[in-house]
Amino acid sequence: MSVTDPEAAAGSAPCRVPDTAARPATPALTPRLRLTLVVLLAAQFMLAVDFSILNVALPVIGEGVGFSPGNLQWIGTAFALCAAGFTLLFGRVADLFGRRRVFLGGLAVLGVASLVGGLARDPEVLIAARVLQGLATAAVTPAGLSLLTTSFPEGPLRERALGLNGALMSAGFTTGAILGGLLTDLLSWRWAFFVNVPVALAVLVVAPMVVKESRVRKRPRLDVPGAVSVTLGLLAVVLGLTRAGEHGWGSPSALVALAAGAVLLVVFYAVERGATAPLVPVGVLGKRSVAWGNAAGLIAFLTETSLVFLLTLYLQEVLGFSPLAAGLSFGVLGVGTVVGGTLAPRVIGRLGTRRTLIVGGAVQTVFTAALLGLGDERSWLGLLLVCTFAGGVGNMLVIVGFMVTATSGLADHEQGLATGLATMTQQIGITMGTPVMSAVATAGLGDGGTTAVLGGLKVAIAVNAAVVLLGTLTSAVFLRDGRAGAPR
Template sequence: MPVTDARARATAPAVLTPRLRLVLVLLLAAQFMLAVDFSVLNVALPVIGTGLGFPAAHLQWIGTAFALCAAGFTLLFGRVADLFGRRRLFLGGLAVLGAASLLGGLAGNPEVLIAARVLQGLATAAVTPAGLSLLTTSFPEGPLREKALGLNGALMSAGFTTGAILGGLLTDLLSWRWAFFVNVPVALAVLLVAPAVVAESRPDGRPRLDVPGALSVTLGLLAVVLGLTQAGEHGWGAPSALLPAGAGAVLLIVFGAVERRVAEPLVPLGVLGRRSVAWGNAAGLIAFLTETSLVFLLTLYLQEVLGFSPLAAGLSFGVLGAGTVVGGSAAPKVIGRIGSARTLIGGGILQAGCTAALLGLGDTRSSLGLLLVATFAGGVGNMLVIVGFMVTATSGLADREQGLATGLATMTQQIGITMGTPVMSAVATAATTGTGAAAVLGGLRAAIAVNAALVLLSTLTSALFLRGPRPGPR
C-alpha cells in the first residue's frame, strides 16, 4: 500500500460523528433522487403522450433529452466542481433540478416538457459528480469512505429500480405530473440544510479551465450518446445513429490530442493512465450497462412472455432492489477483508453466473421463482462490482483530483446506463425470428447470453489488470 494511502487510513475517522452522519444522509438523499429520475417516467410515457398530445414517434425524446445532458456534461461539471467549489456546484445544481422538476410537472405542451428534461439532465450532470466528490472528500480513504460509497452505490442502483415502481404507482394513483413534483420537496429540504453542515471543498489554487478540451469532450459525448439512443430506436445501421456516433468518436480523438498539448488539461493523462482509474472505470461501465439493460430485457419477458401488467412487472423488481441494498451494505465489509479489486472480481463472477442462470427462463409463470432468486443474487454481485469500482477509481488520488475522478466515475455510470438498453434491444431484435411469445423469448435469451458474456469478459480483464494487495488490518 502506498505511504499516502496508509497515512490516509491512519488519519481517517473511526466512527461517524453526528455531523458526518447528517452530511451522509443529505448527499445520499440527493444521489438517490437523481437515480430515480433515470427511470421514473418510463412507465408513464404513453400517458404523457396522450395527456400532452405528444406524437408517439417522439416520446423517446423525453428520455433522450435527459440522457444526452446527464452523460454529455458530467465530465465537464466534475472538473468545474474541482475548480470553483464542489458545494457551490452541488447546491446550484439542486436548485436547477428543483425548478426544472416544478416546470416539468406544470408543463402544458411537449416543448416545455422537453425543456424541463434538458434542465434536469444538466442538473444531474452537475449534482452527481459534485455530490460524489463531496462524499469522497468528507470521508478520507478508509472504512468510512468505503461504507459511504457502499451506501451510495446501493441507493443509486436501488433508485433506478425504485423509479420504475414509483413511476407506476404515481401514474396510477395520482398523475404522471407527480413523477416530477416528487423531486421538489427533496431538493428544497437538502438546499435548506446542506449549507449549514456540508463544508465547501476546492483546491487552494484555481487553475485555468481547459476550454478546447471541455468543448471537444462535451460535444463528443453528446454525439456518441445521441448515436446510441438513435440506434436503439432506428437500428445500428441507420444514418441517424451512425453519423452522430462517428462524429462523436472523431471529437473524442480530438479531445485526446488536445489533452496531450495543453498545460492544464481537463483530464490529465497521468490520471487516466492509472490502472485503478482506467480499468476500474471499464469494469464500472460494464456493470451499469449490463444490469440496467437486464432490467429492460426482463421487463419485456414479464410483460410480453408471461403477460404481467406494467405495474406488476415493476413490482417484481423489488427483489432486485433488495439485492442491491444487501450488496451495497455488505460491500464495505468485503472490501475491508479482501480489498476493492478482489471484491469487484468476486461480484462480477456472481453477477455473470446469475445472469447466465436466467437462460433457463421458460414461457410459463413457474419460471418466476428462478427470476426472483437470480435477480436478487445478481443484484448483490452487481453492487459488489459497483462499490468496488467506485472505491478503486477514486482511491490514491489527491483531494484536488476528486472532482475529476468522480466526474469520470459518474460519466462511466451514465454512459453505461444510456448504452445498455439500445445495445441489448438491438441484440434481442436481431435474434427474434417470427412473432409470438416463443419468438420474443428466443430473442431475449440471446440478449441475456450476450449480457452474461460481457460481465464475464469484464471480470476476466479486471482479474488481469486490477490485481492488488490485500488490505492491512484495521
C-alpha cells in the same frame, strides 16, 4: 499520500489499488458526518429515481401534453444527452470553483426544472424542463460524489459511504419505476416531477449547514477547448446510442453521430496532451486503477440496466404481466442491490477491491447465465426472482468496488475529476445497455410468437452474461490489491 503510481507510469505491471489487508479499525462516524452522509445520499437517491420514474408514464405524458408518438422518446433522450454529455465538464468545474457551490446550484436548478416540468402544458416546455433536469443531474452527481469522497477519508469510512451510495442509487432506479407507476395510477404523471421539489428544498436548507466547501489554493484556467471537444463528443456518442436503439445499428443517423463522437473524443485526447491546464490530465487517464476501474463500472451498469429491460420484455411479452406488476417484481432486485451495497464495504475490507470485483462479477455472471433456464410459464417467476436478487448483490459489489478503485489514490483536488469520470461511466453504461441488448435480442428472433420472443431474449441474456464475465476477467488481469505500505 502519493498520487503517483510507479507501475502505471512504467506501463509494465498491473495497477495497485487501495490496500485493505492491514488497516486500522474503522473510525466512528461523528454526528456531523452522519448528517452530511444523509444529505448527500438523499440527493443521490433522488437523482437515481429521476432516471426511471417517467418510463412507465411516457404514454400518459404524451397524451397529456400533446407529444406525437414519434417524438415521445425525446422526453428520455433530452435528459440522457445532457446528463451524460456534461457530467465530466461539471465534475471539473466543481473541482475548480467549489463542489458545494456546484452541488447546491445544481439542486436549485433541478427543483425549478421539476416544478416547470410538472406544470408543463406543451411539448416545448416539457423538453426544456428535461434538458434542465439533465444539466442539473450532470452537475449534482459528480459534485455530490466528490463531496462524499472528500468528506470521508480513504479507507473503511469512505468504502462504507460509497457502499450506501451505490445501494441507494441502484435502489433508486427500481424505486423510480415502481413510484412512477403508482403516482401515475393514483394521482397524475405530473407528480413524477413534483416529487423532486420538496426533497431538493430540504437538501438546499440543510446542506449549507453541514457540508463544507472545497478550497483550491491556486485556480487554473478552465480548459475551454478540452471542455468543448469532450462535451460535444459525449453528446454525439449518447445521441448515436439512442438513435441506434430507436432505428437499429445500421441507421445512418446513428452511425454518423457515433463516428462524429469518436472523432471528437480523439480530438479531446490530443488537446489534453498539449494543454498546460488540461480538463482531464492524461496522467490520470493513464492510471490503470482509473482506466480499468471505470471499465468494470461501465460493464456493471451496462449489463444490469439492460438485463432489467430484457426481463421487462419477458414478464410482459412472454408471461403476460401488466407493466405495473412487472415493475413491482423488480422490487426483489432492489432489495438485492441494497444488500449488496451494505455488504460491499465489509467484503472490500476483508478481500480487497480487486477480489471484490472478481467475486461480485462471478456472482452476477452465474445468476445471469441461470436465467437461460426460463420458460414460457408463470411458474418460472420464482427462478427470475432468485436470480435477480442474487445477481443484484453481485452487481452492487462490482459497482462499489468500481467506485472505490476509480476514486482512490488521487488527491482531493482531483476528486471532482475522478467522480466526474465515474459518473460519466455510469451514464454511458445506462445509455448503452438497452440499445445494445435490444439489437442482440432482435437479431435472435425467429419467425414470431412467444417462443421466438423467448429465444431472442435468451440470446441477449447469454451475451449479457458473457460481457459480465469479460469484465470480471479484465479486473482479474489488470488490477491487483496492493500490499501494506506499498505505494498506490
